[in-house]
Amino acid sequence: MASITIRNLDEDLKAKLRVVAASHGRSMEEEVRVILAQALSKGEKGGGLGSRIHARFASLGGGELELPERKTKARAADFDE
Numbered sequence: 001m002a003s004i005t006i007r008n009l010d011e012d013l014k015a016k017l018r019v020v021a022a023s024h025g026r027s028m029e030e031e032v033r034v035i036l037a038q039a040l041s042k043g044e045k046g047g048g049l050g051s052r053i054h055a056r057f058a059s060l061g062g063g064e065l066e067l068p069e070r071k072t073k074a075r076a077a078d079f080d081e
Helices: 011-023 028-044 049-060
Strands: none
Touching: 011 028
């Protein structure tokens, strides 16, 4: 296992970390490992906003819509009316 040292850590931040770690029943060191793992795994999920929204609400069901066939070409919006 690798080790890192964090210098110049703000005392308020360290105090907050100690409180959060205690509330989770972990040491500060373990809490930092969990925070880092969660922060770095977020980028691995992939997909854009729509994909993330779908993933969040897919278990609720009812999202399967039949899209109508497009009969005209798409056109630019006209705001002069």
